[in-house]
Each structure stands twice: as structure tokens, then as C-alpha cells.
Amino acid sequence: MRWLGSLHAEWTKLRTLPSTWWLLAATVVLTAALGAAAASSVTTRICPTPCNADTTKLTLSGVQLSQAICLVLGALSIGAEYSTGTIRTTLTAMPGRWRVLTSKAAVLSLLTAVAGAVGVLSSLGLARLILPTPPDGALLRPATGSILILVLVTLLGLSLATLLRDTAGSITLGLGILYVVPILSHLVNSPTWQHRLQRWAPMPAGLSIQATKNLGALAIAPWPGLGVLAAYAVGLLGAGGVWFRLRDA
Amino acid sequence: MTAPTRTPAPYRSALHPARAGFGRLMRAEWTKFWTVRAWLLVLGMAAVVVVGISQMGASGSVTGGGPPIVLGPGGEVVNDSFRFTHRSLTGDGTLTVRVTGLKSNDGEALEPWAKAGIIVKSSLKQGSAYAAVVATPGHGVRMQWDFTHDTAGPSSDLGKAPQWLRLKRLGGKLTGYASVDGEKWTQLGEVGVGGLGRTVQVGLLLGTPDHEVVQRSFGGTSARSGRTTVTGTFDHLTLQGTSTGAGWTSTDIGAAGADDPNAGNVPPNTTQVSPTGTYTLTGQGDIAPQENSPDLVQMGFQGVFVGLLFMTALGTLFVSTEYKRGLIRTTFTATPSRLKVLAAKATVIAAITFTTGLLATAVGFTWAQRTLRSNGFKPPEFPDLSLLENPSLRAVVGSAALLSLVAVLALSIGVVLRNSAGTIATVVVLVVLPQILSFAFPLPAAQWLLRVTPAAAFAIEQGKKYYPQVQHNCLPENGCYPLTPYNGLAVLVAYTLAALLLAAWTVRRRDA
Numbered sequence: 001m002r003w004l005g006s007l008h009a010e011w012t013k014l015r016t017l018p019s020t021w022w023l024l025a026a027t028v029v030l031t032a033a034l035g036a037a038a039a040s041s042v043t044t045r046i047c048p049t050p051c052n053a054d055t056t057k058l059t060l061s062g063v064q065l066s067q068a069i070c071l072v073l074g075a076l077s078i079g080a081e082y083s084t085g086t087i088r089t090t091l092t093a094m095p096g097r098w099r100v101l102t103s104k105a106a107v108l109s110l111l112t113a114v115a116g117a118v119g120v121l122s123s124l125g126l127a128r129l130i131l132p133t134p135p136d137g138a139l140l141r142p143a144t145g146s147i148l149i150l151v152l153v154t155l156l157g158l159s160l161a162t163l164l165r166d167t168a169g170s171i172t173l174g175l176g177i178l179y180v181v182p183i184l185s186h187l188v189n190s191p192t193w194q195h196r197l198q199r200w201a202p203m204p205a206g207l208s209i210q211a212t213k214n215l216g217a218l219a220i221a222p223w224p225g226l227g228v229l230a231a232y233a234v235g236l237l238g239a240g241g242v243w244f245r246l247r248d249a
Numbered sequence: 250m251t252a253p254t255r256t257p258a259p260y261r262s263a264l265h266p267a268r269a270g271f272g273r274l275m276r277a278e279w280t281k282f283w284t285v286r287a288w289l290l291v292l293g294m295a296a297v298v299v300v301g302i303s304q305m306g307a308s309g310s311v312t313g314g315g316p317p318i319v320l321g322p323g324g325e326v327v328n329d330s331f332r333f334t335h336r337s338l339t340g341d342g343t344l345t346v347r348v349t350g351l352k353s354n355d356g357e358a359l360e361p362w363a364k365a366g367i368i369v370k371s372s373l374k375q376g377s378a379y380a381a382v383v384a385t386p387g388h389g390v391r392m393q394w395d396f397t398h399d400t401a402g403p404s405s406d407l408g409k410a411p412q413w414l415r416l417k418r419l420g421g422k423l424t425g426y427a428s429v430d431g432e433k434w435t436q437l438g439e440v441g442v443g444g445l446g447r448t449v450q451v452g453l454l455l456g457t458p459d460h461e462v463v464q465r466s467f468g469g470t471s472a473r474s475g476r477t478t479v480t481g482t483f484d485h486l487t488l489q490g491t492s493t494g495a496g497w498t499s500t501d502i503g504a505a506g507a508d509d510p511n512a513g514n515v516p517p518n519t520t521q522v523s524p525t526g527t528y529t530l531t532g533q534g535d536i537a538p539q540e541n542s543p544d545l546v547q548m549g550f551q552g553v554f555v556g557l558l559f560m561t562a563l564g565t566l567f568v569s570t571e572y573k574r575g576l577i578r579t580t581f582t583a584t585p586s587r588l589k590v591l592a593a594k595a596t597v598i599a600a601i602t603f604t605t606g607l608l609a610t611a612v613g614f615t616w617a618q619r620t621l622r623s624n625g626f627k628p629p630e631f632p633d634l635s636l637l638e639n640p641s642l643r644a645v646v647g648s649a650a651l652l653s654l655v656a657v658l659a660l661s662i663g664v665v666l667r668n669s670a671g672t673i674a675t676v677v678v679l680v681v682l683p684q685i686l687s688f689a690f691p692l693p694a695a696q697w698l699l700r701v702t703p704a705a706a707f708a709i710e711q712g713k714k715y716y717p718q719v720q721h722n723c724l725p726e727n728g729c730y731p732l733t734p735y736n737g738l739a740v741l742v743a744y745t746l747a748a749l750l751l752a753a754w755t756v757r758r759r760d761a
Binding site: 038041042043053057058061064065068069071072075076079083167168169171172175176179180182183184186187188189190191192193 | 302305306307308309310311543548551554555558559561562565566569573669670671673674677678681682684685686688689690691693694726728
């Protein structure tokens with residue numbers, strides 16, 4: 001009953017913020033739009049039948065844009081409480097801090113999972129219409145994996161904001177993890193560092209779940225790759241929870 | 250009767266209202282910046298990170314053990330291998346020939362830069378000075394000299410009609426001509442080639458660059474290059490001048506030695522002369538600058554990708570915290586002219602981030618170069634780069650400008666959005682995401698992204714010169730940007746200016 005109460009409270013807080021719905025809508029639209037744009041950049045000249053390129057991964061590249069929005073959503077859900085002082089009201093009403101954090105995480109995960117599912121399924125559907133040769137092979141792993149990426153990135157945003165208690169800082173740090181590390185993993189001229197980053201940094205590793213072809217060339221296998229991202233998100237959430245308990249609000 | 254009351258004169262500032270001290274406004278903004286300790290910390294971290302990441306990238310890069318390199322007369326790394334049917338020429342002279350055909354021996358399409366023509370070369374040594382007039386399948390008739398220079402001639406097609414070529418030597422001056430009938434000649438250019446002795450080697454040149462196949466399965470790239478062989482036919486070969494040699498002899502310039510493992514796969518090149526004076530040559534190789542070596546300048550700037558995150562945060566917070574805390578109302582009360590406030594804010598943040606960025610890129614670049622030197626990137630293949638000369642100077646100052654432009658872009662978007670979360674996410678997505686997508690997208694889409702988004706600005710870090718007379722695949726994952734350095738930076742400037750205008754418009758229109 002107490003759990004239901006705290007879940008309900010978090011749901012009300014999220015539901016009544018217009019920004020939540022804007023961000024979720026943007027997640028759906030941008031996932032599908034970028035996916036469709038990526039699919040339409042494939043021509044029969046680049047990708048003749050049978051096409052060796054990984055078109056499934058390409059159509060799911062919308063996730064790389066919408067993950068930024070999920071990060072913002074996660075970070076705002078607690079960062080905004082800190083900046084406006086609502087956190088003190090929240091903790092007065094619900095003194096169990098672990099419960100507050102887990103309820104937040106649960107409600108956020110659910111919302112992101114739904115928005116992510118709609119976005120990922122629409123980009124796959126659009127790709128079927130656009131691509132000269134529709135993607136073949138198993139779609140289940142890349143599709144569920146992409147939704148899980150969005151959920152985990154939201155949790156990453158939540159945990160960073162819990163740790164830093166500051167929206168701007170946590171978003172900057174989160175975007176660095178999501179975007180800058182993958183760039184370095186491509187452009188750093190050292191093969192050792194490239195391999196290390198692609199294997200152990202959350203983002204290149206997590207995105208390996210989207211690969212459907214040429215799996216042998218991946219630095220880390222799909223599910224273990226997603227596991228790396230999950231380890232970062234859950235680990236940071238745990239660390240955030242510990243700090244959250246130890247510190248004053 | 251009432252006593253006259255005295256009202257004191259109201260206070261008026263001595264400053265002219267229209268020029269109410271832009272300098273003071275800047276000082277106010279500067280005070281707002283430096284008194285926030287966290288921002289100074291972020292600024293310092295940005296500098297440390299730019300230097301540190303660049304150093305990390307440099308220390309992991311090692312080179313050595315490649316094939317021996319050939320240096321051209323200008324000190325640049327070149328390819329110099331081709332089929333050369335030649336004789337010596339002492340003093341002045343004129344070489345004329347008609348190229349009648351060029352075809353591939355491997356069934357593949359001809360490389361656009363395959364070359365059949367005539368050359369005056371200072372010696373048979375690889376990398377020696379030369380001037381040549383060649384017919385190419387894809388780029389018409391060209392006059393080329395000393396590897397790096399190239400002038401276009403008539404764009405006639407060898408496949409349709411034979412092409413007459415002529416090269417005249419007069420001391421150190423070489424003049425190239427082209428003609429369709431052997432009677433009316435068009436001058437292509439007159440060039441001075443240094444390093445030509447009194448006796449030079451002149452004759453027929455035949456070569457074709459390696460055929461490169463890039464398999465780019467959206468992320469995983471594999472480039473395969475294969476040697477191709479071409480056959481060229483020539484007739485009406487005449488040389489006017491003093492030649493001491495007995496006649497025409499043939500040499501494969503830069504031929505694979507006996508110890509070369511590839512030598513066995515390559516069929517021997519031939520030169521056949523028919524009784525009617527038709528020369529049929531088979532050959533391979535190329536005489537052009539070599540562009541495969543890594544870009545040593547760019548390798549010293551990998552930290553900029555991380556540094557720009559910090560600059561984005563600073564630019565955003567510089568305005569978004571004023572909105573959050575309500576300080577913006579105080580600011581606008583003190584200075585009612587909002588555009589002036591915006592201008593002062595933009596100037597201050599631009600100056601701060603540029604200065605810090607310049608310090609960081611200069612130190613980072615110099616240190617990275619030193620590390621790269623000790624990792625085997627040594628002259629002559631990688632000449633020493635001076636910080637105060639282009640392309641290093643351009644890359645160092647340009648990267649600092651990039652960092653500062655990103656901060657101003659963030660400031661402007663922050664004025665429009667008035668919250669930090671949305672602004673930071675927008676700017677990072679605009680500047681960094683296209684770069685990531687370019688690794689994953691098909692090549693045309695990837696290059697389009699790197700042309701029209703602010704990510705084009707990273708081209709300013711490039712130090713390598715790409716010659717138009719060399720066919721190359723510009724792959725984003727190799728750090729190649731489709732725009733030239735300055736044009737790339739100009740794209741970011743355009744975005745920043747547009748955002749500033751939008752900010753100016755909204756800040757005037759809206760309540761604070």
C-alpha cells in the first residue's frame with residue numbers, strides 16, 4: 001500500500017508536468033523521423049539485393065537522437081525537484097528515500113518503455129515502406145534492445161541528477177557519455193583505446209545490441225554490450241541511492 | 250502667501266544615454282562570470298580535458314615499419330612509379346606524340362586518373378623533378394609537374410579521338426601543348442622546374458593509380474586496393490634535340506624489387522614498337538602526391554570533442570541561471586537596452602572561452618606533437634610542424650574559435666529556450682550527433698550531414714592537404730571532412746549568427 005502510494009505520487013508529479021509529455025512525444029517522433037531519414041538515404045546503388053549492409057541497425061539509428069531526450073527526462077525528474085525545492089516536500093511526505101528513488105525509476109521506465117516501443121516500432125514500420133530491400137533476419141533483439149537502451153539512458157539521467165543534484169551538470173555529463181565517448185572511440189588514433197572504449201564505455205557497447213549483421217566484427221557481443229550499459233545505469237542508480245540516503249536534501 | 254518650496258533637481262547620469270557605457274556593461278557581465286566559482290572550475294576542467302584527451306590519443310598512436318617512402322622535390326611524400334619509355338636529352342628540345350588509346354587490362358573500368366602521355370624528368374630516380382603532359386580517361390588533358398602541381402587542359406575524351414601532346418624544354422622552362430590534329434596547338438602552361446640538369450630523361454609515360462574498393466557496411470569499413478594494369482598506344486613519337494642515347498629504352502620507375510612479396514603477382518610490363526612506329530606500352534603505378542599517411546595535425550585535437558561539452562554548459566548557464574534566479578530582471582532594470590545586454594554577454598563569454606580554448610589547444614597540440622614524435626611519427630615522412638605556421642596555426646586558433654562559437658551558440662539558444670536542460674541537449678545534439686551518425690550512415694548521407702550541420706566545423710582541425718589530382722575516398726571515420734577547413738568553420742559561424750539573431754529577436758519581444 002505504501003509502495004502504491006509512492007508510485008502514485010511520482011506518477012502524479014510526472015503526469016502533471018507538460019514537459020514530460022513534450023519529451024515523450026519528442027522521443028517517439030524523433031526516433032521515427034531520424035530512422036525514416038536514415039532508411040531513405042539507402043539507395044539500391046549503395047545497397048543492392050542482397051544487401052550486405054546492416055539496414056536494421058541503420059533504421060534504428062533514431063535511438064541515437066532520442067536517447068538525449070530520455071536523458072533529459074530522467075535528469076529533470078529529480079533535478080527539477082532539487083532546483084525548485086519540491087524535494088523537501090517529497091521527502092517530508094515520503095521519508096523512505098530508497099522508495100522515492102525506486103518509484104521514480106519505475107514510473108520513468110514504464111513511460112520511456114511505452115514511448116520507446118511506439119518510436120522503435122514506427123521506425124521499423126516506416127523502414128519497411130522506404131527501404132528498397134526490407135530488413136531481413138531477426139528483428140526482436142534489435143527492437144527490444146533499442147527500447148531497453150532508451151529506458152536505461154533515462155535511468156542514467158535519473159542517477160546522474162541524483163548524484164549531482166543539478167540538472168545542467170548531470171545532462172552535460174550524460175551527453176558526454178552518450179555522444180562524445182563514441183566519437184572518441186572512432187577517431188582516437190590509437191587502436192588499443194578504440195577497442196577499450198568500444199567495449200567498456202556504455203554507449204558504443206550498448207548500441208551493439210542493434211547489430212544484426214557481421215556480429216563477429218563487434219568489439220563486444222550484443223547482449224553483453226547492453227549489459228555494460230545496464231551495469232552503468234544500475235550501478236550509478238545504486239550509488240545515487242546511497243548518496244541520496246546519506247545526504248541532506 | 251506660501252513660502253516657495255525648493256525641490257532638488259532629479260539625478261541625471263552624466264553619461265550620454267545612447268552610450269551608457271558598453272564597457273561597464275561588459276565589466277558587469279565579467280563580474281557575474283568570475284564570481285561563480287563553479288564556472289571557473291568548469292572552465293579549468295575544459296582546458297585540462299582538451300589537453301589530456303589529446304595527449305591520450307597521441308600516446309596510443311604508434312607508427313613504423315611501413316614500406317619505404319619516396320619524397321618529392323618539395324619534401325612531400327609521393328608515389329613515383331610508372332612505365333617509362335625514354336631516352337636522354339641534352340640541352341633544349343621538343344617531344345611530340347599522339348596518344349591513340351588507353352584501355353584497362355583487368356576488365357575493370359579505367360581509373361579516372363590513369364595517365365598516358367609524355368614526360369621530361371630530371372633522372373630515373375624516384376622522386377626526381379619532372380614536368381609531364383598527360384591524357385586521362387576522366388579528367389581530360391593535364392599538365393602536371395613536381396607531383397603537387399596540376400593544370401587542366403582541353404577536356405577531350407581519349408576514347409573518341411586521338412590526342413596530340415607536346416612538351417618543349419628551354420633551359421629550366423617547360424611548356425606543354427595539346428592538339429587534336431597535330432597542327433593547331435593549345436598552350437597548357439609554361440612552368441619553371443628546378444633541379445633539371447643539362448641532360449634529362451624524356452619519353453613516354455604510362456601509369457594508373459591503384460583501384461580502390463571501399464566496402465562500407467554503415468559503420469564497418471574495409472578498403473581494399475588492388476593494382477591494375479593499363480595498355481596505352483602511342484604513335485608519331487618525335488624528339489627534336491640532342492640525344493646521346495642509342496634509342497628508346499624502357500624502365501619501370503619504382504618497380505618492385507626482387508625481395509618484394511608482391512612482385513610475383515604483377516605481370517611484367519612491356520613496350521612494343523611496331524614497324525609503322527606504333528608504341529604499345531603496358532604499365533601501372535602513379536606519379537602523384539601520396540595521401541595515405543595519417544593527418545598529424547588532426548591527431549592533436551581529439552580533446553576538443555570533450556572540451557566543447559564544457560563550453561556548451563558554460564554558455565548555457567551564463568544566461569539560463571539568470572532566468573532561473575530572476576537576476577535577469579535586475580539586469581534589465583539596470584540596462585533597459587536588451588540587445589546591449591545580449592551583445593555584452595556574447596562578447597564576454599566568447600572572449601573567455603576563446604582565450605581558455607586557445608591556451609588549451611596550443612598546449613595540447615604542442616604536447617601531442619612531442620608524444621607523436623617519440624612514437625615514431627618522424628621526419629621526413631612527417632615533417633616538423635611549427636605552431637606558428639599553417640596548417641598548425643589554423644588548426645589551433647580555429648579549434649579555439651570553434652569552442653568559443655559553440656559557447657555563443659549555447660548562449661543564444663539559452664536566451665530563446667530559457668532553461669538549461671533543453672539548451673545543453675539541443676546544442677550537443679546539433680554539434681556532436683551528426684559526427685556520430687556520419688560513421689553509421691551511407692557515405693552520401695554522411696557527407697551531407699558533415700556539410701550542413703555545425704559538425705562541419707571540425708574540418709578546421711585538418712592539416713592534410715588533399716590534392717584534386719588524386720582520387721580519394723573521403724571517409725568520416727578516417728577523420729576526413731568534405732568541406733575545406735575554413736568553409737567548415739563558416740558553417741558553424743552561420744549557425745551561431747542565426748541563433749544570435751533569433752535570440753535578439755526573442756529577447757526584445759518577450760517579458761523577462
